[in-house]
Amino acid sequence: MNIVKVFKMSENNIAKLYKKFAILADAKDKIGEHEKEYLEILTAVKGSDKEKRLASQFIARFFKHFPNLSDQAIEAQLDLCEDEDVAIRKQAIKDLPNLCKDNKEYTQKIADILAQLLQAEDINELSVVHNSLMSVLKTDAKSALAGVFSQIIKGEDVIRERTLKFLTTKIKVLSAEVMTKDAEDFMIAECKKVLQVFKMSENNIAKLYKKFAILADAKDKIGEHEKEYLEILTAVKGSDKEKRLASQFIARFFKHFPNLSDQAIEAQLDLCEDEDVAIRKQAIKDLPNLCKDNKEYTQKIADILAQLLQAEDINELSVVHNSLMSVLKTDAKSALAGVFSQIIKGEDVIRERTLKFLTTKIKVLSAEVMTKDAEDFMIAECKKVLQDVTAEEFRQVMEILCMTRLGKTASGQQELVSLIAEQAELDRGSFNPNDPEGESVERLLHCLRYALPYFSAQVDSSQYVSYICEHVLPVLSEIPSGEDELQLEILKLLAELCSHCNTIENPESKVEKIFKKLIENMPLPPDDAEGINGGEEPRLEFSQVECLMYSFHRLARHCPDFLASNVDRLKDFRFRLQYFARGIQGYIKKLREALQGKQGDELKTDENRIKVVALKTTSNINTLIKDLFHSPPSYKSVISLSWKPTVPVNQKAAPAAGQKRHTPITFGESPNSKHLKSEREIYQPPSGKYSNKVSSYTPRRGRGRGGPRGGFSNRGGRGWRRGY
Numbered sequence: 001m002n003i004v005k006v007f008k009m010s011e012n013n014i015a016k017l018y019k020k021f022a023i024l025a026d027a028k029d030k031i032g033e034h035e036k037e038y039l040e041i042l043t044a045v046k047g048s049d050k051e052k053r054l055a056s057q058f059i060a061r062f063f064k065h066f067p068n069l070s071d072q073a074i075e076a077q078l079d080l081c082e083d084e085d086v087a088i089r090k091q092a093i094k095d096l097p098n099l100c101k102d103n104k105e106y107t108q109k110i111a112d113i114l115a116q117l118l119q120a121e122d123i124n125e126l127s128v129v130h131n132s133l134m135s136v137l138k139t140d141a142k143s144a145l146a147g148v149f150s151q152i153i154k155g156e157d158v159i160r161e162r163t164l165k166f167l168t169t170k171i172k173v174l175s176a177e178v179m180t181k182d183a184e185d186f187m188i189a190e191c192k193k194v195l196q197v198f199k200m201s202e203n204n205i206a207k208l209y210k211k212f213a214i215l216a217d218a219k220d221k222i223g224e225h226e227k228e229y230l231e232i233l234t235a236v237k238g239s240d241k242e243k244r245l246a247s248q249f250i251a252r253f254f255k256h257f258p259n260l261s262d263q264a265i266e267a268q269l270d271l272c273e274d275e276d277v278a279i280r281k282q283a284i285k286d287l288p289n290l291c292k293d294n295k296e297y298t299q300k301i302a303d304i305l306a307q308l309l310q311a312e313d314i315n316e317l318s319v320v321h322n323s324l325m326s327v328l329k330t331d332a333k334s335a336l337a338g339v340f341s342q343i344i345k346g347e348d349v350i351r352e353r354t355l356k357f358l359t360t361k362i363k364v365l366s367a368e369v370m371t372k373d374a375e376d377f378m379i380a381e382c383k384k385v386l387q388d389v390t391a392e393e394f395r396q397v398m399e400i401l402c403m404t405r406l407g408k409t410a411s412g413q414q415e416l417v418s419l420i421a422e423q424a425e426l427d428r429g430s431f432n433p434n435d436p437e438g439e440s441v442e443r444l445l446h447c448l449r450y451a452l453p454y455f456s457a458q459v460d461s462s463q464y465v466s467y468i469c470e471h472v473l474p475v476l477s478e479i480p481s482g483e484d485e486l487q488l489e490i491l492k493l494l495a496e497l498c499s500h501c502n503t504i505e506n507p508e509s510k511v512e513k514i515f516k517k518l519i520e521n522m523p524l525p526p527d528d529a530e531g532i533n534g535g536e537e538p539r540l541e542f543s544q545v546e547c548l549m550y551s552f553h554r555l556a557r558h559c560p561d562f563l564a565s566n567v568d569r570l571k572d573f574r575f576r577l578q579y580f581a582r583g584i585q586g587y588i589k590k591l592r593e594a595l596q597g598k599q600g601d602e603l604k605t606d607e608n609r610i611k612v613v614a615l616k617t618t619s620n621i622n623t624l625i626k627d628l629f630h631s632p633p634s635y636k637s638v639i640s641l642s643w644k645p646t647v648p649v650n651q652k653a654a655p656a657a658g659q660k661r662h663t664p665i666t667f668g669e670s671p672n673s674k675h676l677k678s679e680r681e682i683y684q685p686p687s688g689k690y691s692n693k694v695s696s697y698t699p700r701r702g703r704g705r706g707g708p709r710g711g712f713s714n715r716g717g718r719g720w721r722r723g724y
Contacts, residue, residue: 031065038066042076053091056080060098090128097135107140111147118162141183149190157240215253222256229257233267247271247282251289281319288326298331302338309353332374340381355396363403410458420451431471433479448493455500462504468494469510473517491547498554507558518548525579546617549624557635564632581625584618591615616642
């Protein structure tokens with residue numbers, strides 16, 4: 001939405017708020033008839049920051065007039081007290097006492113809320129809480145103390161600590177008019193309860209240690225002490241210290257009480273979801289011990305830990321990672337079953353974080369941990385996940401599969417190529433370049449990039465080449481205007497795929513499609529008269545011609561008579577080749593002159609780097625033209641495509657038997673992965689003069705597709721552009 005419109009909407013809403021305020025302020029005795037206006041003020045707590053601050057003041061101002069809406073009003077004020085903006089929180093906390101100024105029956109509730117807000121970390125915000133709490137105490141000390149002591153007795157440790165500190169420093173400044181005898185007697189009685197609670201807590205901790213000692217000393221007869229173990233389970237409802245001890249003791253003796261296993265796991269889960277992060281971390285750390293000697297629970301514990309990956313606290317998340325790794329080392333297959341159950345059925349945030357965990361952690365597991373059985377299971381589960389993935393999830397799953405045996409053998413690489421073909425929907429038999437948001441184009445590009453590194457002498461690319469030739473090339477020009485880089489990217493990927501096309505069905509048909517597209521980019525020379533009259537020469541698309549000519553040169557080996565069998569076609573083609581060759585020779589000469597004598601760092605400047613690529617592009621085309629000028633045309637020359645990194649001869653080594661003859665797939669920032677990122681130069685000089693300008697292609701992020709089977713999806717409206 002236009003930012004001006006946003007501001008305008010906000011100003012309109014603020015004007016409406018003031019209008020509601022005016023209606024209520026002017027209503028006097030009839031104010032109770034205007035519930036609608038007060039309700040609209042309550043909804044403003046979801047508006048802009050300015051709306052929220054105004055709403056806080058207006059809610060408190062008219063609170064007493066709408067008793068039927070009191071619960072909604074307090075909830076709305078609490079939303080503001082928990083707002084992300086500290087300024088809004090401070091305003092809302094400042095206004096809280098006004099809710100009970102003329103409605104003393106709410107004093108205890110407001111004091112209870114303010115006691116909880118004492119855990120604020122911002123000093124200025126904490127000061128506002130103190131002032132508001134003092135204001136409530138001055139309104140009705142006894143009721144306010146009831147709310148405060150409810151948190152001292154039942155609240156978390158940090159709240160209890162800060163509330164007691166508040167009372168010890170502030171209660172003494174209250175006058176006798178405020179701190180009446182009735183209020184003071186109430187406070188004395190509550191203090192006695194607190195002392196009793198503290199005493200009980202210490203007693204409970206002593207009892208816990210006693211239960212521990214009984215179980216530890218029981219040895220073979222430990223099973224006879226279910227009662228003691230049950231009492232340990234109930235400690236998860238105790239004080240913070242009791243909870244931390246209970247977590248350790250539950251895990252320590254879990255294996256000895258199979259009849260209480262479900263109760264024990266539930267108790268441990270309560271601790272994993274505790275409000276205190278320290279207790280959660282302790283419980284998560286102890287979770288793997290539940291399945292250390294009881295492997296039948298490994299899947300369940302791994303499932304729980306996968307869900308806990310949604311933790312926001314960095315330190316807590318680190319504990320989850322460590323516990324999940326511990327469970328994987330206990331029984332990898334069962335742990336993976338639990339993890340993948342969340343990837344397949346879990347919420348988006350859990351699915352996302354679980355996949356991220358696997359891509360970063362699975363590679364550090366040793367072969368002793370990641371057995372063949374466990375690896376086979378993981379491969380099978382990854383295939384299930386691929387039935388409905390976003391582009392980022394597709395990348396992560398492929399990275400996981402690459403770490404398995406599939407990425408290390410020719411047969412495995414063939415399986416990966418087939419999986420990617422399913423995602424690319426190569427069996428659909430059609431390609432729509434004009435579908436919403438260019439979805440088909442981007443899905444194809446993503447899949448081609450991931451499949452490309454797996455092709456070799458043992459893994460054939462003919463399925464991909466056939467699909468592009470039959471279904472993509474005929475409609476390539478229909479890709480929306482302004483997307484020339486995408487067209488070129490497809491042509492580059494086709495050229496690389498043709499390098500690994502060892503056998504192909506009906507090669508004449510594929511060569512025909514490539515030839516037709518090549519001819520479109522190789523113009524006939526302009527008419528002499530037109531040239532004399534100063535007409536424009538045709539634009540020579542060197543980058544596209546390199547891709548198409550190389551693809552044609554590679555595939556025509558499967559039908560070497562394609563040109564020679566048609567005299568007219570051969571004559572026309574050579575006419576075009578001759579004209580193109582003339583242009584090429586001129587550019588090669590200028591480029592060599594421009595680069596002559598330059599070496600080392602001089603060649604690394606942007607301008608010279610572009611010239612080097614341009615020289616390689618034009619030299620490649622020149623080499624291929626010489627081959628095609630032979631009579632009959634020859635298809636023997638070997639070139640290195642201009643965008644591919646050059647490997648010095650002394651660094652080339654023959655791959656071991658069964659291994660790929662090209663760079664293995666990687667997912668980092670190494671130079672050898674540049675073809676995956678497609679950050680390539682496009683050299684398109686205008687005819688008749690040399691251009692040192694170049695555009696670079698950066699692939700767009702992915703998009704989503706819903707569908708009945710494999711492919712990228714937009715589950716939950718996410719789309720598949722996330723981080724891709």
